[in-house]
Amino acid sequence: MTTFMRLNRTLKLRILMTFIGVLGYSTVGSSMTIYYNHYLGAAITGVLLIISSVSSFFIGLYGGHLADRHGRRPILLIGSTISVVGALIAVFSNSPIFQNPWTTFVGFFLLNFGFSFESAADNAMIIDVSDESNRKYVYSLSYWIINVSITFGAALSGWLFRDYLFELLLGLLIAQLINGSIKYFLISESFVPAPKAKKERESFIQNYGVVARDKIFLLFIGAVILNKVIFGNIDFYLPVHLSDSFKTTTIFGFEIYGQRMLTLFVMLNTLIIIFSMTFVNQLTSKWSERKSLTTGALLQGLGFAAAFLMNSFIPLILASIVMTIGEMILVPSSQSLRADLMNEEKIGTYSGFVTITDPIGSVLSGSLVSFSVYIHHTGVAVVMVVVTVLLVLCFNQVMKMKTQAEITSSKNT
Template identity: 45%
Template sequence: MKEFMDLDRNIKLRALTVFLTVLLGSSIGPNMTIYYVQHFGSFWTGILLIIVSIVGLMFGLYGGHISDVIGRKRTIEYGQIAMFVGYGVAMFNNTPWYVNPYVTFIGFLLAMVGSSLADPAEQAMMIDSSTPENRRFVFSLIYWILNIGVMIGAAIGGWFFRDYLFELLLFMTIVPVINYCIVRFGMTETLIRSENVQTTSIMSALKSYWAVLSDHRYFTFAMGSVLASVIYLQPDYYLAAHLSQTFNDYSLWGMEIYGQRMLSLMLVMNTILIIATMGFVTKATAKWNLVRAMALGLFLQGGGFALSFLLQDFWPLVVTTIIFTTGEMISVPASQTLRADMMNPDKIGAYSGVFAVTRPLGSVIAGAFVSISVVLGNYGIAALLMVLVFVAIYLIARATHMTAPF
């Protein structure tokens, strides 16, 4: 508790905004795919989701740039306003007496624009407000709060989404207003103005990102992070396919556990373990070397998933869940701290924007695992994943030993 009370005010308030955003976002976001399939069909739903991803990627990059120009606070405020308008549009088009899925999509697209604009600025403010000494604790804390929000939000969505979508969207419209007020009146600007004058133009943004990509150390770290995200994303891709096809049904307390339920159970266990033991793991690894912690964490996480690809029974998969969750708790704070330490203080927003690209790129590779599994099989995919684990560790470790260009 003392560590938390000693944190900068911005970080404390950020913990609250993260919880509120993730709580309601997790109750609606994952279920919108089902909503779109019901109204547009599977083919067009896939197209719409691709559009959302591309728009999110573009505005995430732009948000990272303008947070270095106009400031973190203003960028976050603009993002919250866009989210308010977007969710408001979606809400008014999903009333008990009127439903328009086409305008609903536009509303959610606008909300994605706002979220993507704000995210790099929020990440930059976190780094600005923390110190090298408390940064690992800060990232662990936010990660812990995020998991609590996801768990509660997923439960709310599963229970209320179908029959109370309008009410959920109403609350989603209120959350950006609350967050806007917290940022506007509670947080302080953390951007230290650079002597290099920049503008909010697209050309200025491209120049800013070219400078980031010219930082070979950070570029190497980002490439390693792309591969690390492939590991983290496996539950959404090959692990889901593997369990749905090969899991041996199991009876637990009279309830039938089949492939899809086993995946859900593993994810629930993952979240509960993080919530229950994250504090202990953070304290136990507080004095560890960051690179070694990251390497061990990625090895355990990747190894846990690779073993899961080779198993088909309930209890062995429970053990692998404990293994990859332990690795996740060790690697995530360490890698985020390393990332923050590598950023040019004058361009933290742009650096955060570049890092936002790593997850979409990782999802493309993770999706390819499902396709090539037809040729490689379970053992081949498990071996390929471990190759990526070692390459990711090598790239991230190599980046930490390169000379900073600033």
């Protein structure tokens, strides 16, 4: 608590907004695919989700570029306004007087558009107002808050989504209005761009070209993609594996089959993070960055590999515990390293560039499901081990190059 009270006011408000925003969205977001499938069918649902994902990716890149050109606050306010309009349309489209799945999609499209537009500016602002002494703590706390919010939000969604969608959407709208008000009245600008003549301003392509030539950061991006391939399989191959291979068992008179085992695996992951994150942070607070990244990556990757080899209750529970411990060590350390590697004048652009890791990671994770038909669960586990080793090697090379760059920089100054 003492560490929290010493944080910059903007960081405290940002953590509050994370809780409010994630809680509001998670009450409906994860169930909207079911909603679209029910009203529009699987084929149209798939197309709509692709449209939303692709557009969000590109607008995230553009938002990062603008955050460096105009500052963080204007981008946050524009993104928040778009999200409020989207939430308002979604509420109206599921009100007692009007129901329409197509306008509901338009509402959520705008909602996600606003989120993506301001995401890079939001991440850049965290880096602007934090430093190396508290950045890892900030990322750990944010990660913990996100898990708490998702837990409560998903519980509300499970119980209320079918019969009280309008009320949940009202809650989402209120959450967006609260966060928008905080940004407008309480959040101050954290980055004032250096004034440049119009002809001296870098274009969108030029800005991202600078990032693309940053070899250390590109290698780090490669590591992030590898990590997303590992963790992404909690949504891709793990459900398939448990559905096909899990041996149904009975625990205290309660039948556990594949789908329920997946739910328990994910729930255990979330609960361990909620109740153990502070302890793990304290335990690893004096570890070097290299040790945290290596240990976290190994535990997480090997935990997933073990899960793909197991088909019974106790071994899968143990695999979930090992994977989660690795995740808790790795996430704050990797996010802190990411911030350290960014060019201070282009943090928004760098943050926008990070968004490419999500679609690439998802495609690679999804491809494992297709290849699993030929390599089976043993082959997928081997792939996880190989990817984990590559991840560790990437992180270590990034640390080596970072150290060399710092030495060279100190000599030049």
